Amino acid sequence: MKIIVIGGGAAGFFAAISAKEHNPEAEVTILEKTSKFLGKVKISGGGRCNVTNATFNSRLLSENYPRGEKFLRKAFEVFNASSMVEWLETRGVALKTYHDNCIFPLSNDSQTIIDCFMSEARRLHINLHSSQSVEEIKPTAKGFRIHCRDTEYDADRVIVTTGGQPKMSGLHWLADIGHEIIPPVPSLFTFNMPQEPIRDLMGIVVEKARVRIEGQKLLGQGPLLVTHWGMSGPAILQLSAWGARILAEKEYRCAILVNWLDEIKEEELRAQISQVMKEHGAKMMANLNPFAMPNRLWVYLLEKNEIKTSLRWNELGGKALNKLINTLINDRYVVQGKTTFKEEFVTAGGVDLQDISVQTMESKKCPGLFFAGEVMDIDGITGGFNFQAAWTTGFIAGKSAASSPASPE
Template sequence: MHKDVIIIGGGAAGFFAAINIAEQNPSLKVAILERGAAGLTKVKVSGGGRCNVTHAEFIPQELIQNYPRGEKELLGPFHQFMTGDTIEWFEKRGVELKIEDDGRMFPVSNSSQTIIDCFLNEAEKYQVEVFYNHSVKSLEQKNELFHIETSQGNFSSEKILIATGSNPKIWKLLEDLRHTISQPVPSLFTFNIEDDRIKDIPGVVAKDVEVKVLETDLWSEGPLLITHWGMSAPSILKLSAFGALEFAKRDYKFQIEINFIKKSFEECLDTLKTLKQDLAKKTVFKSTQFELPKRLWHKLVLASNMVEDTRWADLNKLQLENLASQLTQAIFNVNGKSTFKEEFVTAGGVNLKEVNFKTFESKYIKNLFFAGEVLNIDAVTGGFNFQNAWTGAYIAAKSIAQ
């Protein structure tokens, strides 16, 4: 079967590109090949089923700082199509977005199905054909035509866009076409930690902490969530993205130092000495300080060689220093990782030096385009990976439609 344009991958980037191509050039016959029984599965689970469409960051130079891989390459593309354009694109199609306190943007409906329905309706409107259960087995170019063998038949096309996300089989086919693949490793994951200081207090959130990875330059700040298996939330997820390659090298075994109150050890010690005078008759255990969650404070107090009925007045120099250390320099051993919710993000993919970021076309093979995480681009959590998908898909679509 012949089509003018074939998109391999029925995810966010694939549908977004197909719709934009068909809208900009209605004369083109556009088809999507999706290996699964349904497309847009990652959209479905994104943001806990609400779909974190993008992030309310409107300055390209600021936006690129959320991409551990792809920061330099995305600056130009974000000047062509970024957050404001994404919002306008969806609003034109009846999908209104809202901004949450942390900058994440979701459909007002709070349902990822709204985004899925938008894509399916637009694809139908512009006569984009979607072939489900079509797993690509081979891809080659002969006489300026691409030939694609799938599990359910063969296709040919003048132009191809690869939007399969992190797909090892597709990466292998691209390697056969002379492209280089940066070794994939997980990004965006939580840390597995067994420690009495966080045992039995899952769900506790420290609102603003600083986390450093010992023996590296890696650090981050933000909210910290204690889970059944260790730690999560933005401070940890950001570290996991920027440290993806380093942590893989270490087999996910390393140490982190947490400053729960973002004050220096000396500042903290001075405050504790003042509290020793002001709260002399009260117990330390029951006198939660520094706006910390009560259960976390209890754990850190007990870890400082105190008991529940230790009074402030009775604290000795060592106990004060121990508590200051637990609050500002607490060291935890990380041993392994866990998936963040149901969202899978991988660092790795097509080498960025082999792509023209003015068009998202291969520098090696004419009329072969890329969008989304098939490239070696990934971001921290918060809607940034989707923004990369929309931007790449839009620019590739514009190039293909011409």
């Protein structure tokens, strides 16, 4: 049996390895359009590669996917985060779990993961062909003919793992063989705020913040980073993922509301400030920051509310207090654009999941064709979730493609 995997990234390698392990007699080939395999793995997580997340309950794991939650919940019953941890550890890759549940190789180097995959591919005699850009795929009487720029390949089964595509044009060849395509839009991006003076505080991090899009119920929470162009960090990236379609419709122009104190509500905050006034009333407000935020931000928020840094806590009037409380838990900023990490881009959109069998990852429109990874309308928030979706769907697609004969739908 000849199995061709189109795409030499995370999902592609995992699908190829799974296919060969489930059917050692199969001839498995990976076609990669660039000159390098596993390029996105190399640069992911700042070159450290956040391989998965220590959320070992499949239902809870699936809740981290703005698109694909129900689909993946079923898929995770076959191969989940604990399966991936075991898979890597049995192949000699030591892992470390951090306080936020993100799992990285102990080496803190993505090359460790690349070396593991390349070693497995060599051990299993998987054919690796780089610089092979697929232009068309045609079903034939015996399977498929794949047309690349200079070469043609015949295959009994094909697994498509070409990743997220920034434009519809990158998915036309799949639409041409009958698949519904959900138009791609960016997910996981940072917010540009060219008019906001908070950018002068670039580099500061608030460990626990909550961010909402004004007029929407969507929420991002976690560390928030102020950058020279606006805001970033997990809280912002999370919000951009959940709000990917809404933000695209708004052309990335909106207002966000930041609670700098995480979950704290107004009543609780009033009581806290009242206690500070009682115990430290004579102290200058700028010198006594009672909150879990950097002092530079605290002073910035005082100045934003025209509160003099020399003012003492017991001199704070009722009107100024109300403004300060509102700023601490409902601080408004205007967003005018986004910044996408081009090499690490994640997209919402791709092949409609209704066209794919979750049990096998096989196309319902084109038997013998399988999908894995972000080419499908699946994307996760930041934290190792996008890689886990790649491993899970790759494992199932490879296993299914390698089974003989073609599974009936």
